Amino acid sequence: MSQPLFIESGGANICKHGEILCGDSLSVATMDGGKLMVLSDGLGSGVKANILATLTTRIATRLMERGLPLEEVVETLTDTLPECKVRKIAYSTFTLLKVKEDGRVYLAEFDNPPTFFLKRGYISELKYRDRLIGSRKIREAHVHAEAGDWLVTVSDGEIHAGIGGLLNLGWDWEKIAKFLETQVYEDVSAQKVAQILVDQAKQLYEGKPGDDTTVGVLKIRPKRFASFMIGPPVKRDDDTAVVERFLNLPGRKIVSGGTTAGILAKFLDKDVIVDLSTMTNKIPPTGKLEGVDLVTEGVHTVNATLEILEKVEEVDALTGMRDGASLLAREFLFADSINIFLGQAINPAHLNPNLPQEMGFKSRSVQAIAAILKERGKEVFIEIH
Amino acid sequence: MRVITVCVGSACHLKGSHEIINYFKEAIQQAGLEKEVELKGTFCMDHCTDGANLLVDDVLFHASSIDDARRIFEEEIIQKK
Numbered sequence: 001m002s003q004p005l006f007i008e009s010g011g012a013n014i015c016k017h018g019e020i021l022c023g024d025s026l027s028v029a030t031m032d033g034g035k036l037m038v039l040s041d042g043l044g045s046g047v048k049a050n051i052l053a054t055l056t057t058r059i060a061t062r063l064m065e066r067g068l069p070l071e072e073v074v075e076t077l078t079d080t081l082p083e084c085k086v087r088k089i090a091y092s093t094f095t096l097l098k099v100k101e102d103g104r105v106y107l108a109e110f111d112n113p114p115t116f117f118l119k120r121g122y123i124s125e126l127k128y129r130d131r132l133i134g135s136r137k138i139r140e141a142h143v144h145a146e147a148g149d150w151l152v153t154v155s156d157g158e159i160h161a162g163i164g165g166l167l168n169l170g171w172d173w174e175k176i177a178k179f180l181e182t183q184v185y186e187d188v189s190a191q192k193v194a195q196i197l198v199d200q201a202k203q204l205y206e207g208k209p210g211d212d213t214t215v216g217v218l219k220i221r222p223k224r225f226a227s228f229m230i231g232p233p234v235k236r237d238d239d240t241a242v243v244e245r246f247l248n249l250p251g252r253k254i255v256s257g258g259t260t261a262g263i264l265a266k267f268l269d270k271d272v273i274v275d276l277s278t279m280t281n282k283i284p285p286t287g288k289l290e291g292v293d294l295v296t297e298g299v300h301t302v303n304a305t306l307e308i309l310e311k312v313e314e315v316d317a318l319t320g321m322r323d324g325a326s327l328l329a330r331e332f333l334f335a336d337s338i339n340i341f342l343g344q345a346i347n348p349a350h351l352n353p354n355l356p357q358e359m360g361f362k363s364r365s366v367q368a369i370a371a372i373l374k375e376r377g378k379e380v381f382i383e384i385h
Numbered sequence: 386m387r388v389i390t391v392c393v394g395s396a397c398h399l400k401g402s403h404e405i406i407n408y409f410k411e412a413i414q415q416a417g418l419e420k421e422v423e424l425k426g427t428f429c430m431d432h433c434t435d436g437a438n439l440l441v442d443d444v445l446f447h448a449s450s451i452d453d454a455r456r457i458f459e460e461e462i463i464q465k466k
């Protein structure tokens with residue numbers, strides 16, 4: 001089986017100079033086994049354009065999610081969009097991009113600039129087929145994407161950036177394509193590329209955009225897995241089976257809790273080495289165990305990780321931090337799919353009335369972390385042992 | 386080579402293992418024993434209620450304060466040099 005893919009998305013926009021509302025709309029939805037991105041540019045600018053564009057992306061997203069064919073999407077749009085009183089048309093452009101995790105890409109465009117498709121860092125031509133639906137000419141394409149490929153869709157504000165000013169004819173598609181080839185690489189995020197494109201356009205507009213400018217980026221990359229084990233299984237007989245399964249899952253392996261780390265160490269026949277240099281007064285140090293990517297202490301670390309995740313959304317914000325909670329948060333933010341093995345055996349010593357109650361509340365924090373990660377669009381599975 | 390191993394597990398952390406480790410770090414330096422005494426950490430040693438726990442070589446001690454740690458260092462390291 002080929003490696004599972006993940007479709008990472010990013011988006012950025014700037015408004016036409018003097019407008020508060022953007023007349024473009026970009027929406028990204030997660031559908032089972034893939035992502036759906038819709039970009040729409042409403043007729044004109046300001047409130048009216050904004051409403052048209054937002055309606056377009058909303059309607060298109062809803063219908064596509066339900067698997068309706070393009071004809072119905074387009075017809076519904078035509079029937080639903082309010083008509084412009086002045087121009088007597090109900091009009092907004094759209095680009096629909098559906099990318100499945102098996103690499104299948106479906107693309108439909110109506111009056112938007114052609115989507116940029118980058119294969120292994122180079123612009124690759126999309127083979128479009130024209131199709132007439134009602135009075136609208138839609139361009140459709142099917143391609144197969146692999147890890148390392150990118151799809152970038154822009155509103156025409158991007159293409160026209162600098163027109164009549166810094167650049168005679170605007171930035172134009174070909175130049176953006178060349179620029180993109182220098183910007184997409186493995187370590188850069190989809191969000192970053194979207195931001196770079198919009199920033200570049202803003203510069204070309206000399207800070208006063210002549211049109212709403214929106215960029216949507218999809219990065220196709222290998223899916224990142226992580227497995228996280230915290231707490232020993234209630235039934236000690238289950239230890240080996242649980243540990244074996246944990247170690248056999250793909251991706252990063254993370255273990256929290258001294259006893260749990262001990263079970264793994266015994267299974268692996270290796271020692272846990274505590275790295276005292278990572279200790280802070282709030283968070284106990286991390287450990288090293290061959291065969292496992294990260295070992296941390298349990299309850300304090302996990303509570304602190306929860307606090308971090310409540311505030312931080314980007315892995316980059318934690319660069320340079322070495323304490324266990326930051327490292328654990330990084331692992332969670334980096335992964336797309338997280339398997340949590342939550343062992344509920346109670347350390348009898350922790351029930352002692354001389355210890356603070358919070359010692360027993362590990363699983364509550366784990367559940368809260370899982371909820372945050374899910375909310376951020378990650379796949380999270382919890383197994384309770 | 387002597388080894389001091391301080392438990393940094395959840396319970397011992399609450400009972401001040403962080404300060405105890407910092408104390409030992411300093412004490413070892415001040416006594417100029419960096420070459421003779423190694424300071425290590427370990428996760429839970431299964432004596433949580435008695436903590437903070439530590440081993441000097443293989444012998445278990447409990448330190449509920451820096452004073453305890455100081456006494457242990459004096460008696461077990463300095464005097465047994």
Ligand code: FES
Nearest residue numbers: 392394397430432
């Ligand atoms: S945490 Fe130190 S003995 Fe359990």
